Amino acid sequence: MRIHTKFIGLFTVILSILMLLAACGNSNESSKPKNDQEKDTALTDAMGKVTIPADTKRILAPYMEDSLVALGITPAAQWSIGTAVLDYLQTDLKDVPKISWDLPLEQTIEANPDLIIFSSKASIQKGQYEEYKKIAPTYVYKDEDSSNWKKQLQVMGKIVGKQQEAEDRLSGYEEKTKKASEDIKKAIGGQSASIIWVAGDQYYLFENTRFAANVLYGDLGVTQPQMVKNLPEAKASWQPLSLESLSELDADHLFLVSKPGEAGLTKLKESSVFKGLSAAKQGHVYDMEDPSHWTINGVIANELTIDQITKSLAK
Structure with a gap:
């Protein structure tokens, strides 16, 4: 009977120690800082x-x-x-x-x-x-x-x-921009380019700070034609231009951003205004059939725009 009592006492002490260690362990776990994410x-x-x-x-x-x-x-x-x-x-x-x-x-x-x-x-x-x-x-x-x-x-x-x-995406963008800028400079030197968005029967000439124009002029360093330089500062809402006013566009290269089949695109290309443009006379007109990445700002959109500009200009 005395042995049994001692056994129970020893078992109780060991169990208490184990419970204490477990509690300490749990306490340590709960006090650990979470991963940043x-x-x-x-x-x-x-x-x-x-x-x-x-x-x-x-x-x-x-x-x-x-x-x-x-x-x-x-x-x-x-x-x-x-x-x-x-x-x-x-x-x-x-x-x-x-x-x-x-x-x-x-x-x-x-x-x-x-x-x-x-x-x-x-x-x-x-x-x-x-x-x-x-x-x-x-x-x-x-x-x-x-x-x-x-x-x-x-x-x-x-x-x-x-x-x-x-930060990694931005670093990759900077590298892409630098390479494309060098290739374009070698191909066209100081020649100018512009972008027109055709939506329905409306014509929108990109101001130098408007969406893809930031890429063309700011990131890639392509020369602005005088007509673009003379445009008023870009406002939140687009300002359409008449077909007749586009006769003043003095760009060496022209990007036409439009979904295929837009009524205004056919009208433009059949007009005497278009045929008289310097870019059209030189065969430097490029049809961009997905306006969605030309009319928004973003790293993916801009990378696609760079690819298309480079493919067109740095042949």
Whole structure:
């Protein structure tokens, strides 16, 4: 009986020690800091403070899908106007459902996002910011961050925890730009080029800071024709030009950005105005049949534009 009591006492002591060690182990585990990618992220956006959940998987970022795809992220739904989408991204987004450009609340709830991202305060329709916040944490870009596509990508990297990936994409873009610029310079020297977007029967000459013109003139260093230099500063809304006014376009090379079959494209090419252009006389007119990446800013869009400009000019 005495031996049995001692055995029980010894067993109790050993069990207590084991439980204490286990408790210490659990305490140590719980006190360990989480991996950076497992932490919620507190950021300051255009509306104030916002917390980005660590386990974010379903993201809505209408008209900023370029940045998401560039960082290896498939959005929960993609921006659309009717059936129109960003055509140049469809290799990656062909199976992604559409959501209307103005992000109706019903469609937003249906998309079941973990995070909603707006490019600016102005892009939030009907002042429904508080309603979106009830659906999911909502980040609103500051205007100074969204107006520059490179900054937009860097901020997106911070939001989704892929800052290094964003920097790597930008470094790759700089290398691509430098090589293309050198090739184009060797091919055409100081010759000028311009871009006209034909939509329906309207003609839009790209100002020197408008979308793909940033690539053509800013990144690749191609000379601006005088007519482009004389254009007023680019406004948010496009300013169409008459067919007759295009007779003043003094570019050596001309990119026509238009979907095939646009009424204005046929009208332009059959006109005496077009036939009198320097670029047309020299056979330096290039048809670009996918306007979607010429009329948006983003690393993927710009890389595609560089490829097409280089293929056309650096033959």
